[in-house]
Amino acid sequence: PDTIPRTRGLALPQGISKPAFLSAISSLRAILGGENVEINDGELKNGWYMEHPNTHDMMPILSSEEFVASAVVYPGSVSEVQTITQWANQHLIPISPISLGRNLGYGGSAPRVRGSVTIDLGRRMNKILDINAEDFTCLVEPGVTFYALYEEIQRRGLGDKLWIDCPDLGGGSVVGNTLDRGVGYTPYGDHWAMHAGLEVVLPQGEVVRTGMGALPGNNTWQSFPYGFGPVSDGIFSQSNFGIVTKMGMTLMPNPGGYESFMYTFQNESDLAPLIEIIRPLRISNILENVAQLRHGLQTISVKGLPRTTYYSGSGPIPESIIHEELKKTPTGDCTWVYYGMTYGPPHIRKYKTDIIDAEFHKIPGCRKIDPSTLPTDEYFWSRDKIAAGEPDLEELLWTNWVPNGCHIAFSPVSPIRGTDASKLYELAKNRHAEAGIDLMPAFCVGLREMHLIVEIVFDGKDEGMKKRAEKCLRDMIDDAAALGYGEYRTHLALMDQVASTYSWNDNALMKLNEKLKDALDPNGILAPGRCGIWPKRYRGRGWEM
Template sequence: MSGKPDMDLLPTPPMGERYNGVPERLSKEAAAVRTRLYGNRTLPKSKPRSRPARLPPGVSEDVFAASIEELRRSIGTENVVVNDQPLQDGWYLESPNTHDAFHVIEQEELVCSAVVYPGSTEEVQIVVKWANKHLMPIYPISIGRNVGYGGAAPRIPGGVVIDLGQRMHSVVNLDGENASCIVEPGVTYFALYEEIQKRGLPLWIHCPDLGGGSVLGNAIDRGVGYTPAGDHFANHCGMEIVLPNGELLRTGMGALPGKDGRDNSTWQSFQNAYGPKIDGIFSQSNFGIVTKMGFWLLHDMPHQSYCITFERDKDFAQIVDTIKPLAQKGILGNIPQLRHIIQELNVTGQRKSTFHTGSGPMTREKIRQAAKGLPLGDCSWIFYGTQYGDSASIERQLDIIKKAFSSIPGNRFWLPKDVPEDHYLHSRVQVCSGVPILRELDWLNWLPNAAHLFFSPIAPTRGKDAQAIHEIVTAGHKKYGFDLFPTLCIAGREIHYIANVIFDRADAEQKKRAVALLRELIHDCAKEGFGQYRTHLLFQDQVARTYSWNDQALLRVNESIKDALDPNGILAPGRCGIWPKRFRGKGWELGVEDVDMKAIAPKL
């Protein structure tokens, strides 16, 4: 399909008008990013539906309409919206809550039947009890910007999306003395950062590459950031959760009532309670709806970002082996990134056609030629790091780091002052000091109608293991005709190898190749012992079943917990590959063979 870009859209709402809008400091950048993306788009803003609106499986139109009216009477007519309008993909800051904006299958396949907007924990409980009464599959989202992993789409077409963010976006508590906060699902990294600045507190948040996502949502999906406290779930402290039967739970010290009925004053100070620690079962699961979550923050501190470039592809394993002891000994200040030079091309925001006119992936020689015109020049790998502490300790740390990398021929050390103001290194300065930004959106201009899938395996921090994954991923991208954009987040003992598969969502054949690539990579990496830490919702069944030790013992335990907590199977069936008894084994699970996705919605 082709058409003229829609450039007559209203400006992106600022944060003062909309909870998930753009901060004033980034308004011009947001407008520029949006103009570039829409200027590289051939898809129309929306198109008429080709089929009737999706309903939950086994629910007739009359029953659905009656149950929707019942819910409207409970929480307000305006807070329950039937999804019968044309679907709009929008863009990152105006993403849909009805489907996956980065649809790798047909846009109308994974769509909800309705969207519900609760305004409090109590209203979430009402919605959950309603879902149990009518056996409605419900899918909670915080913001719906989990792009690359499925966005706001329900795993069961016709499920009801619970949009927690639109009316639940308060910073419930911000404690400067304790360096902690409590947030609701709709609080974005932008919003938390701006609130801290407004109060003049010398505190940092721990943001990922993009700042428009939910602080709470990213943590329970075990996302990462780049400050010294960048493991978001590890730095949470206390949760409030609506269970699948509508009951309310608090974890950690929140389970102990505070004085005179107040919240316990140690709820955001100590992560544990008494007895088993259960917080983890509510991350990457469908065991409850988290409505409040506490986080520890960092105090502002001096820092120095830098990058090191390496000339040769063949030094990859040695680079990883050099990073390992530096990370294990705590010399590296944060979780650094190792990125391939092709990432320097696409993060400029320029189109692939600027560098390459062919239809296939860029060759290594083409990448080299294009890189010669960039500030870092023709190189292979770029290491982005940040050190923290006083100036003397930072200088000592950098001396150790430079000496360690000196054994790799041709490496060059760069500070922010050595590169132009628009270079990516300046963006790392901000992210690594807790300032949320938009810069990572620029690579979406690589292709027309660009969307992406993340492939995210974990490996030990060993050069030979990193090389093994890299070779599998490289071969797969070559086979299916995609440019390879690898980023490695390297800790002392493990590596997140993140490959970003960019595709044109207007091209059905290209989308099918992207699915085939992911299916094969998941299978091939798992054979070598490299499992995914996170994946798109259409691949969650396959990934969950790769963790198959002792006849799927892990999955069987998860299913047992699911059946105990959610006997009616209403809460996010299929999320993270966990299906309740009501749907399990009835054709919903997708495996390595499901490239055409014909089994996505079997008839019950």
């Protein structure tokens, strides 16, 4: 695996001398055991998805040494997590929790502040604490991956009864993905909405259980998400207000059958009318899952071959080549591909697929692809697995598009409307053309909104391309904000910029976030800067980027 050259030495937390840091680390070692505290002073190895580093962002868009931890600690229990927060408060050392650290495209396992101590919760706290086949719920620790949960359900012989929902890659953690408000592709795709109950260690070390978890002896922590009084779960997602040590998740009952479908649309300009057709179908649940409408180029890139297989010129790959290549695939020539799934017994599915078919065919040139004509290694079958709650990894293949394939995401939210889809698509297209980067957009249609997900694939060793990719992203964020679109989630490097677009009434929401941050974390030790929220000790001192 590739390594990152170290030019800046050990990433010490700002304002802490090396001896003070080493002595603080020794005292932590004394409590947690030497094997559970690692100073990050060796090589910075990049690895790959399955062997990802927990010390830095393996897909750096800025300087490779920017988002780097000083040390990594492995707590084995809630009380050890409490101990770590107390230690951090005592030494004023920033700490940054990850569950698995596979948040690729958004910063991976890296801390926002160079020199933070990463708390790798997943390594030792990875138990499935409960799977309840009556209530269709589970309770997991941070280290439980979608794969692990899926496999445990099968192992217990409950696979016929309980489904999980997973994102496109199954190696992430249920907890980390949900806290970053990730999405999956069954009807349970809105992970945040589907969670029920958190256990959180607050920045000063207190442990809280939310919802019914606060009632001793309860048996509804995972079945009723609210409890009594304020619902505080939300403030622990996309924030730096606490460290989640347990999370409840609801599980989907086996719907009694399912069926994937795939439609292609010929013209770029089909986008707007198609989105108009999708909206009412999606809101009324005729389209039942967070389906993907992808650009044809993704059908090519997800085959896993480098772009040079198809084109070696500079600038974005010409449309004519995309169409030529698509003609050779089972998908056939097209501009857009819709992947969906319908659920339930056959006659219920038929009711829905008949409506969908009639509606989609209102777009001239629309083609339904018969799955039985597709080879078993076709990407369609990966989507089929995922939409049925079975984890997969095939989505990784498009990172091969350029050498040293890294990626970073632009993910604005918009209504499910033709005009909005067109505006966002045009905006992305123009900025990609300027930057000379291939555009691979996918519209992920939620219930009343859609996320446009544009993954910029870049060569992690090509400094010029990194600069262009960063500029392209920052321009798209600004362009989108000017039109009223905001990102639902973002990479560490872009958090300040994205947060600053949510500026209504003189940044009132950020001021509220800062008030909460200062109340909960007066010493500012927990993940400073995450999602643009800086604690008092850092605020106004030039940390924003």
